[in-house]
Amino acid sequence: MPDITPALEIVDLCVGYAGETGMVPAVNRVSFSIAPGEFMGLAGESGCGKSTIAQSILRLLRAPGIITGGDIHIAGHDMLTSDDAKVRELRWRTASIVLQNSLTSLNPVKAIKWQLQEVLDRGGGSKTPTELLEMVDIDAKRLNAFPHELSGGQRQRVVIAMALALSPQLVILDEPTTALDVIVQQEIFVTVKALQKQMGFAVLLITHDLPLLFDVADRIAVMKDGKIVETATVDAFRRHQDHPYSRTLLSATPRVDFATPDVIRPKDVAHPVLETAHLVKAYGTNPLTGRSMLVAINDVSFRLAPREIVALVGASGSGKSTFGRMVTGLTGPTSGDIVVDGHTPVPVSRRRKSTPRAAQMVFQDVYGSLNPLHTIGHHLRRAVISAPQREKVDVEARVAALLTEVGLTPPASYLDRRPHELSGGQRQRVGLARALAASPKLLVADEPVSMLDVSIRREILNLIARLRDEQGVAVLYITHDVVSAGYIADRIAVMHRGQIVEEGPTKAVLMHPQHEYTRRLIAAVPGGLGLPDGHTHNHLTEATP
Amino acid sequence: MLYIAKRLAFYLLAAFVAITVNFFLPRLTPGDPASTIVATYSTTLNEASLNALKAAYGLTDEPLFTQYVTYLGNILHGDFGRSLSNFPAPVTAIISAGFGWSILLGLTSVLISFVLGSALGALAAWRRGGLFDKLAPPVLLFLGSFPYFFLALLLFYLFCFKLQWFPMGNAYSSVNPPPFTLNGIGDVLFHLIAPAFTIVLVSLGPWTLNMRNAMIGVLSEDYLTLAEAKGLKPRRVLFAHAVRTALLPNVTALGAAIGGVFSGQLLTEIVFTYPGLGYSLMRAVSSVDYPLMQALFLIITLSVLVANFVVDTVYVLLDPRVRTGQEA
Numbered sequence: 001m002p003d004i005t006p007a008l009e010i011v012d013l014c015v016g017y018a019g020e021t022g023m024v025p026a027v028n029r030v031s032f033s034i035a036p037g038e039f040m041g042l043a044g045e046s047g048c049g050k051s052t053i054a055q056s057i058l059r060l061l062r063a064p065g066i067i068t069g070g071d072i073h074i075a076g077h078d079m080l081t082s083d084d085a086k087v088r089e090l091r092w093r094t095a096s097i098v099l100q101n102s103l104t105s106l107n108p109v110k111a112i113k114w115q116l117q118e119v120l121d122r123g124g125g126s127k128t129p130t131e132l133l134e135m136v137d138i139d140a141k142r143l144n145a146f147p148h149e150l151s152g153g154q155r156q157r158v159v160i161a162m163a164l165a166l167s168p169q170l171v172i173l174d175e176p177t178t179a180l181d182v183i184v185q186q187e188i189f190v191t192v193k194a195l196q197k198q199m200g201f202a203v204l205l206i207t208h209d210l211p212l213l214f215d216v217a218d219r220i221a222v223m224k225d226g227k228i229v230e231t232a233t234v235d236a237f238r239r240h241q242d243h244p245y246s247r248t249l250l251s252a253t254p255r256v257d258f259a260t261p262d263v264i265r266p267k268d269v270a271h272p273v274l275e276t277a278h279l280v281k282a283y284g285t286n287p288l289t290g291r292s293m294l295v296a297i298n299d300v301s302f303r304l305a306p307r308e309i310v311a312l313v314g315a316s317g318s319g320k321s322t323f324g325r326m327v328t329g330l331t332g333p334t335s336g337d338i339v340v341d342g343h344t345p346v347p348v349s350r351r352r353k354s355t356p357r358a359a360q361m362v363f364q365d366v367y368g369s370l371n372p373l374h375t376i377g378h379h380l381r382r383a384v385i386s387a388p389q390r391e392k393v394d395v396e397a398r399v400a401a402l403l404t405e406v407g408l409t410p411p412a413s414y415l416d417r418r419p420h421e422l423s424g425g426q427r428q429r430v431g432l433a434r435a436l437a438a439s440p441k442l443l444v445a446d447e448p449v450s451m452l453d454v455s456i457r458r459e460i461l462n463l464i465a466r467l468r469d470e471q472g473v474a475v476l477y478i479t480h481d482v483v484s485a486g487y488i489a490d491r492i493a494v495m496h497r498g499q500i501v502e503e504g505p506t507k508a509v510l511m512h513p514q515h516e517y518t519r520r521l522i523a524a525v526p527g528g529l530g531l532p533d534g535h536t537h538n539h540l541t542e543a544t545p
Numbered sequence: 546m547l548y549i550a551k552r553l554a555f556y557l558l559a560a561f562v563a564i565t566v567n568f569f570l571p572r573l574t575p576g577d578p579a580s581t582i583v584a585t586y587s588t589t590l591n592e593a594s595l596n597a598l599k600a601a602y603g604l605t606d607e608p609l610f611t612q613y614v615t616y617l618g619n620i621l622h623g624d625f626g627r628s629l630s631n632f633p634a635p636v637t638a639i640i641s642a643g644f645g646w647s648i649l650l651g652l653t654s655v656l657i658s659f660v661l662g663s664a665l666g667a668l669a670a671w672r673r674g675g676l677f678d679k680l681a682p683p684v685l686l687f688l689g690s691f692p693y694f695f696l697a698l699l700l701f702y703l704f705c706f707k708l709q710w711f712p713m714g715n716a717y718s719s720v721n722p723p724p725f726t727l728n729g730i731g732d733v734l735f736h737l738i739a740p741a742f743t744i745v746l747v748s749l750g751p752w753t754l755n756m757r758n759a760m761i762g763v764l765s766e767d768y769l770t771l772a773e774a775k776g777l778k779p780r781r782v783l784f785a786h787a788v789r790t791a792l793l794p795n796v797t798a799l800g801a802a803i804g805g806v807f808s809g810q811l812l813t814e815i816v817f818t819y820p821g822l823g824y825s826l827m828r829a830v831s832s833v834d835y836p837l838m839q840a841l842f843l844i845i846t847l848s849v850l851v852a853n854f855v856v857d858t859v860y861v862l863l864d865p866r867v868r869t870g871q872e873a
Contacts, residue, residue, distance in 0.1 A: 058774050091776035104767040109790055109864055118785075119775055146865040159771075 005076040007170045007202035008057065008095070009033040013070035015052050015061065023068065026052045028226040030070075036169060039196065039203045041213035041234075043249070044223035045453045050206045054174045057204075058095060059087050075169040093124060096163035100175035102155035106147040112158055113143040119165045132161040136191055153184035157191065164195065173205045177212075181315040181480055186524035189216050208454050210250055211527025214238060222246045252455040256486035258532045262505035263490055271342075273358070273441045273474045274304035274327060279336035281322050281498075296322040298498035299336070306441065309468055309475040311485030311506070313521065314495035320478045323495070324444045327476065328361045341441045354388050360435035364447040366427040370419040376403075376430055377415035383437035402433040405471070407463060425456035432463065436471065443467070446478045461488045482525055486510050494518045548868055549858055556854045563846040567839060568616050572609065585833075625840040630832035636840045639825055644844075646716050647821035650813070651806030653737060654744035659802070661745065662752020663795050667788050669753065670760030682754055689750035697743045697816040704739060705817075711739040714818035740817040744810060748802075752795060759791040793864055800856030804849030 015027035027049040034040045044050045055061045057072055059079055072079040074094040079087060099105050106115060116129040130140045136157040147155055156176055163171050173192070177185035193216060196203060205217060213220050214234055221231040222245065230243040241247045279300045284293035296319045304310050314320040325331040326338060329345030338345055341358035351357070363369035370379060380399040403411035406429040419427055428448055435443055445464060449457040465488055468475055479485050485492055486506055493503040494515065502515040510529060513519045522529060607615075619625070625636035665685075669678040688696070704710045712718065716736050723729030763769065764787055772786045811823035818824070822841060829837040861868055 055770075060770055060774055088776045088778065091774055093776065097771070097774050099767045099771060101767050105771055107768045107772075107786055107790065108866060109793075110785075111865075118777070122776060148866050162775075 005036070006033040006073070007036045007038065007075055008204065009071070009073045010053070010057070011071040013053065013056060013072065014068045015049070015056055016066055016068050018064040018066060023066075026065070026226055027056070030223075030226070030228050032221055032228060032231060034170065034202045034204060036075075037196070037200045037202055039193075039205065039216060039218045041217035041220045042204060042206045042223060043208065043210050043213055043220060045208055045249075045455060048223045049226040050223050051174055054097060054172050054204070054206055057170075057172060058091055058097060060097075092119065092122070092163075092168060093166050094168055095170040095172060096166070096168045097172040097174060098156070098159050098163050098176045100178050102152050102159065102176075102179065103147070105159050106155060108147055111144050111146055112150075116158075116162055116165065119162055122166065124167075125165045126167070127165065132165055133158070135164070135195065136161040151184075152180050153188060156180065156188060160188070160192065160195075164199065164201070167199065168201060170202045170204065173203060175207055176205075178207070178209075182482070182524040182526070183315065183520055185212075185526070192216075209526060210454075211253060211525075214527045222249065249455060252458050254458050254461060254484050254487035255530055256483060256507070256510060258507060258511070258530070262507045264505055269303075269305045271306070272303040272339075273306045273308075273341055274302070274476065275337075275339045276300055276302045276327075277337045279323075279326065279338060280334045281319070281326060281331065282334045295498055297326070297333075300498075300500055302493065302500060302503075304442065304474055304476060306474055307468060307472050308491065309465065309477060309489045310491045310493060311477045311479060311489035312493050312495055313479060313482055313485050315480060315521075318495045319498040320495045321446055324361070324446045324476060324478045327442070328359045328444050329357075330361070353386065356388060357438050358441040359444055360438055360440040360442070362428075362431050362435050362443055362445040362448045364451055366424050366431060366451055367419075369431055370427060372419050375416050375418055376422070379430065379434055380437060383434045387438035398437070402436055405436065405467070406430070406433045408433070423456075424452045425460060428452060428460050429463065432460075432467065436467070436473070440473060442474045442476060444476045444478070447480070448477075449484065450479070450481065457484065458487075464488065482510070482521055483529065486529065494521065548861055552854060552857045556850050560847060560850050563850070564617070564620060564843065565613075567843050567846070568613055569609075571835065571839065572612075620843075625843075626836040628829075628834055628837045630828060630834040630837065636836050639837060640822065640840060640844060643820055643822040643825045646819060647806065647810070647814075647823065649716075649733075650737060650740055650744075650819060650821055651810055652803070654741040654748070654810070655799070655802045655806060657741065658745045658748045658752050659795065659799055662749045663756040663788075663792060665749070666753040666756025666758075667760050667783070667791065669757045670764060670791075671783060671787070673761065673764075678757075682750075682757065685750035685753050689747050691747065693743075693747055694812050694816060696747060697740075697813060700743050700746075701739070701816055712736050716820055736819075740810075740813045740819050743816075744813055752798075755798065756791060756795055759794050760787060763787050763791040793860070796856060796860055796863060800853040801849075803852035803856070806848065806852075 010033065011031050013027055013030045014025065016023035016025045018024075030049075030053060032040075042050050042053065052061070052065065055065070056067055057074065057079065059067075061067060067080060070080070074090065077090050077094055079090065082090065106112070112133070113129050116132055119125065120127075120129065127135070129143055133140050133143060138154055138157055138161075142150065142154070147158075150158065160171075160176075177188055180188070189212075192203070195201075205213065207213060210220075217234050219231065219233050220237050221228050222243065223229065224245045230237075230241065230246050232242070237246070241250060279297055279302075280295065281297040282293075282295045298319075300323065312320045312323060322331065326333050327340060327345065329347055329351075332347055341356065343356050343358065345359065346355050377399060380402055381395055384393065384395050384398045384402070399415070400411040403409070403414055408414045408426065408429050414422075414426075414430075419430075422430065431448070432443075443464070448464070449460050452460060461484060464475060464477070467473055475488075477485065477489055489506050491504065492506050492509045493500045494509070494517065495501070496515075496517045502509060502513065502518045509518065510522060511531060513522055623637055625640070628634050628636050628639050631639060665681055669675075669681050672678055705713050712735065717723050717729075717732050718736075719732075723732050769782065769786055772782045777785075810821065811826060813819065814821045814823035815827055822844065825837065826841045828834070829841060
């Protein structure tokens with residue numbers, strides 16, 4: 001008789017968080033099941049309850065979270081009515097989990113070998129720590145390494161090896177690659193898919209990234225506000241989405257419009273808003289050789305014309321953020337020149353009120369870049385007052401105008417609010433308004449949307465494009481995301497190991513990448529770039545051996 | 546290894562600076578110690594004796610730098626001069642008499658506070674919001690906020706004087722230090738209980754609170770969720786994962802605590818007339834015994850450095866993250 005017991009079966013699961021005013025429901029009568037060996041994707045935005053489900057499956061939910069009803073069976077084992085000892089026994093043997101943050105998923109003070117052995121010591125594993133590491137393509141020499149000595153991708157591979165150590169029927173992947181670069185993400189999923197084929201475990205992948213699910217999953221469930229609004233096979237879902245929210249989520253993902261040709265701007269304008277010549281930034285010097293230990297930016301010569309949006313694309317550690325910080329004067333260069341609107345950026349510590357600040361920064365962390373103690377009005381007034389001005393300005397009028405420009409209307413209703421009373425998207429709008437207060441010629445936006453929910457990323461990108469159109473400000477858009485770069489930028493510059501390896505009009509670069517690294521970056525985009533016919537680069541499904 | 550070598554170099558440099566400051570500071574203040582010593586005796590001694598005394602204290606007309614070199618040489622030979630209040634006993638003799646007792650009292654009380662405080666803190670965090678977690682921190686803070694001498698005197702009066710459970714002072718019953726036998730050790734430990742207990746009582750609060758806070762931070766880390774998900778027994782999750790990493794900040798604090806033993810337990814030694822260095826320091830100050838004071842200050846500074854170096858070394862074994870020397 002074939003094994004028809006589902007790897008996971010959830011029936012009418014209800015989870016609530018005990019608050020001061022009673023139970024706040026987080027998961028509301030959710031039911032779904034995963035067949036043995038099936039790859040299921042659970043998609044939704046932050047706060048929709050998808051991670052709560054992941055924690056509930058292994059009964060890892062902590063106070064104030066409480067499972068208030070329903071059933072969970074893993075491979076036929078009841079997880080909710082069993083006693084603690086039984087649940088402990090079932091954990092990891094029947095289902096294991098990989099969490100988002102690879103840096104904190106492993107105990108920082110124990111060697112990899114110790115952590116793998118700890119799981120194997122429970123008995124029932126058929127592999128040695130060495131075999132486990134080799135299984136996920138990590139050199140067995142790294143067995144005695146500590147987590148901080150591995151890269152983010154390697155650490156996540158170690159956790160995956162650990163998750164498979166006791167051959168469970170189900171592996172839960174809770175946003176496992178969100179903190180990693182696309183190329184690393186692609187490599188990890190190639191490994192997971194290959195191991196799944198070989199070992200036959202089922203996967204529950206929790207993510208906000210629908211295009212990624214198109215590449216790797218068999219079936220998709222979409223969650224909103226604690227409920228599953230739609231479940232479908234990937235093929236059916238790609239063709240047609242039943243629920244309006246599924247369509248919203250899908251259309252919110254920026255797409256590159258290949259139908260409109262590139263706007264070719266004159267390459268060498270007389271007065272570029274930003275120009276760098278042989279820019280170098282190096283950190284730390286070896287006392288013996290006098291050489292730099294780390295060269296973050298290596299001989300970059302770059303120009304940005306007025307009213308131009310250029311995307312600086314690269315992986316983490318490629319030097320793209322360092323470049324942005326030098327342009328805004330937050331860090332000084334080791335050698336080479338930067339000219340922004342005719343001036344060399346002045347370091348923050350030596351700025352006077354009259355110092356021109358043609359370049360303004362928009363930060364990635366919308367939570368950390370606004371002081372939580374001050375009101376929005378305070379933040380913007382400070383920015384307006386400290387901006388270099390030729391004549392006296394009406395501060396209140398200027399603040400109101402800024403808020404209106406970034407779409408926070410009516411402005412009066414935002415003035416007395418504090419950052420925690422705003423959504424992530426609204427906060428980033430405040431960040432943009434603050435940057436505009438000094439009437440800059442250039443906005444340096446360092447990953448301005450990567451911390452935001454998918455559905456509002458496009459809004460913010462549209463806003464940035466509109467500010468360019470209306471205010472005439474040029475934008476240096478720093479990102480790891482090729483798709484959003486293709487969506488918004490006139491030109492793309494690809495940064496790799498501190499150098500710009502390729503530069504050109506957006507669609508030309510995306511359709512005819514010249515550099516090997518650019519090709520890999522494009523090939524790793526989940527769901528593909530949607531390139532016109534004849535330009536399909538291999539993506540994940542084809543890359544699978 | 547490179548890391549430890551770097552730390553060692555740093556501490557050697559710090560020790561050198563400490564010795565230098567210790568030499569120059571008293572000599573740069575008006576009315577330097579040597580003249581004070583000589584002045585004290587100038588009316589009672591004749592010319593020849595006075596000159597002999599000047600020579601004995603190194604009060605020469607040599608340039609300061611020459612004196613400094615001589616001083617460094619003397620220190621390397623373990624020669625700190627002669628005590629004034631116990632003339633002509635060498636300073637080293639007085640210090641070596643108290644040194645062992647201070648170490649005994651200090652290490653015992655600091656280690657007990659460290660172990661007990663960390664355990665209580667771990668327990669409070671593990672059962673966060675429970676009865677123990679609600680009671681322990683305020684009670685310990687309350688005890689810790691008493692002026693130490695008041696609490697020590699109170700306990701001394703109650704347990705040593707009224708109830709006579711513990712001896713009224715000294716580190717042993719006999720006139721001379723007891724022999725290294727079971728009875729002798731028992732006698733020393735018996736004299737240790739009361740002073741050590743008062744120190745533990747007032748210093749327990751910070752150890753407990755720091756451990757509790759560190760634990761709460763660690764408990765919210767993903768690797769603890771993962772440890773639980775891996776089906777490990779609660780005891781293993783607690784000790785191998787939570788306590789193991791949450792202990793690290795307390796280990797760092799241990800260095801400062803051990804280093805502060807000599808200066809910190811001054812009051813304890815006075816209240817319980819315990820014959821340690823703190824007691825010697827008090828006598829040195831009250832009798833203006835400069836050579837003894839100077840040597841004691843040096844010992845206190847050096848012990849802070851040595852304790853911190855030992856803890857730094859232990860820390861390297863406990864936390865692999867500092868081994869690669871990424872602290873810069």
